Amino acid sequence: MSTTERELAAAVAVAREHGLRVDEPVVVRDLTNLLVHLRPAPVVARVARLFAVVRGRDAIEAHVQVARHAAARGAPVAAPADELPPGPHERDGLLITFWRWYDHDDDRDVDHWEVGRSLREVHEALASYSRGLRHYLQADELRVLLDSLEASGEDVAVLRRGLDEVLATQVPGQPVHGDAHVGNVLRTPDGVLWTDFEAACLAPPEYDLASMLWMDVSLPERAPIAPAVIAGYGDHDRDVLELMLPAYGIFNAAWTVELVRRMPSPRGLEVREHRVGWWRRRYGQEGSQNELRTA
Numbered sequence: 001m002s003t004t005e006r007e008l009a010a011a012v013a014v015a016r017e018h019g020l021r022v023d024e025p026v027v028v029r030d031l032t033n034l035l036v037h038l039r040p041a042p043v044v045a046r047v048a049r050l051f052a053v054v055r056g057r058d059a060i061e062a063h064v065q066v067a068r069h070a071a072a073r074g075a076p077v078a079a080p081a082d083e084l085p086p087g088p089h090e091r092d093g094l095l096i097t098f099w100r101w102y103d104h105d106d107d108r109d110v111d112h113w114e115v116g117r118s119l120r121e122v123h124e125a126l127a128s129y130s131r132g133l134r135h136y137l138q139a140d141e142l143r144v145l146l147d148s149l150e151a152s153g154e155d156v157a158v159l160r161r162g163l164d165e166v167l168a169t170q171v172p173g174q175p176v177h178g179d180a181h182v183g184n185v186l187r188t189p190d191g192v193l194w195t196d197f198e199a200a201c202l203a204p205p206e207y208d209l210a211s212m213l214w215m216d217v218s219l220p221e222r223a224p225i226a227p228a229v230i231a232g233y234g235d236h237d238r239d240v241l242e243l244m245l246p247a248y249g250i251f252n253a254a255w256t257v258e259l260v261r262r263m264p265s266p267r268g269l270e271v272r273e274h275r276v277g278w279w280r281r282r283y284g285q286e287g288s289q290n291e292l293r294t295a
Contacts, residue, residue, distance in 0.1 A: 007034045010091040011045035015098065018084035032259060033196075042101040043081045047094055050259060051198050054141060060088040060095045063198040065131055066175065067099075070194075075125035076118045078102060078186055078195035099195075108187040112225045115185055116232025118192050119177070123205045126175040133175055136203035136247060139167055145254050154257055158279045162250045169243055173203035179252075180208035181215040182225065199251075203244070206236050210244035214252055217278050218271050246282075253279060 001009075004027065012022050015038050022038045025045075029035040034047040048060050064086050071079035080086035081098040088095045142163055146156045177184070178199030186193040201207075212226040230236070253275040260268040 004030055004034060006092070007047040007094060008036055010094050011036050011047055011096050012038065014087075014089045014091050014096055015041075015043070015045060015084060020084050031263070037101055038098075041083060043083050044099045044101050046097045046099060048088070048097070048198070050255070050262070054145065055198075057088060057090075057095060059134075059198050060097060062131070062133060062200055063196075064088065064097055066126065066129060066133075066197045066200045067195075069129045070122055070125040070197075073125040073128070075122045076191060076193050077122060077125075077197075078193045102186050102188050102193060104186040104188055106187065108189075110182070110185065110187050110192060111232075112182075112228035113232035115182060115192055116229040116234070118185075118194065119180060119208060119229070120205075120233050122177060122194050123174070123208070126200075129175040134201045135170075136173065136176075136178070136201045136207055136251075137166060137170055138201075138251075139163065142250065142254055145258060149254070149257055149261065152261060154261065156254070156257065158276065158283060158285065159250065159254055159257070161283060162246060162253070162279045166247045166250050171204050171240060171243060173201075173207065174205065175200060176203045176205060176208045177211075178203070178208070180211045182212075182229075183215075203247075204237070204240050206241040207244045207248055209233060209236060209241055210248040211252070213241075213245055214249050214275075217249075218274050220274060249275070249278065 008025060008027065012025050015022050020038060020041050020043060022041065024039040026037045026039055027034065028037050032050040034049065036045045038045055051059055064080050067077050068080050070077045079100050081100055084098055086099065087097040146160055149156050177194060177197060178201040179196060184194060184196040186195055209230055212229045216224045216226050256272050256275050260272045
């Protein structure tokens with residue numbers, strides 16, 4: 001039995017134990033997490049993978065609680081399931097959560113200005129979230145990750161330098177999404193919904209805007225979308241946004257290297273090079289840094 005088959009079987013078993021009818025489970029995403037539509041129920045099972053290895057149950061539980069808090073306040077987020085306890089549930093060493101099913105289509109057109117406006121609504125809803133969340137700079141976690149990558153043969157010296165840089169300037173904040181790029185936005189007939197809050201953290205709201213800027217690095221062949229998202233978001237501190245760009249960038253680049261190490265692919269290797277290459281250029285190790293401007 002493959003890893004995906006084992007994870008799917010565990011998710012279906014937990015759902016059925018809670019009385020959910022599952023006739024035709026369909027895998028809808030199989031990457032950093034496994035997502036399974038438990039048809040005919042309007043429920044998606046999510047089996048945690050990448051972050052769960054390092055952050056464990058606390059991060060997955062926070063994901064559910066943050067999303068529930070935002071949804072209860074009318075924010076445009078994908079909500080936990082009502083048909084059964086959303087979890088996290090533990091089964092065979094796996095952490096499983098359950099979410100509402102939405103009619104999402106990657107090919108559906110999305111207004112990036114609207115994405116920015118919706119992100120502001122999420123921030124406004126999360127401002128009252130009072131449960132504990134991690135600070136956006138998880139230095140110990142990143143050092144452990146970089147040590148592991150180095151031990152496996154990866155050259156991470158430039159990322160260590162980047163971590164030292166961002167640690168020199170830390171900014172207080174509020175609860176934010178933590179990984180706010182368009183890949184974590186569901187495109188439904190009724191508008192956009194934010195999903196995947198497992199990286200939720202305490203940071204300035206500009207941290208989430210910085211993730212949009214950073215993602216333009218990953219897809220240089222695509223027209224930049226961050227300017228439209230930031231315009232839709234509205235008022236923000238440009239100086240803080242400048243500080244948050246490398247702060248998000250070191251988190252994302254390090255985890256990208258780990259993801260590609262675990263799941264190598266030609267596209268993944270290309271994305272990794274764009275993201276790590278940004279740090280090389282920042283320190284004059286490879287040409288000049290010119291991909292991103294927050295202006």
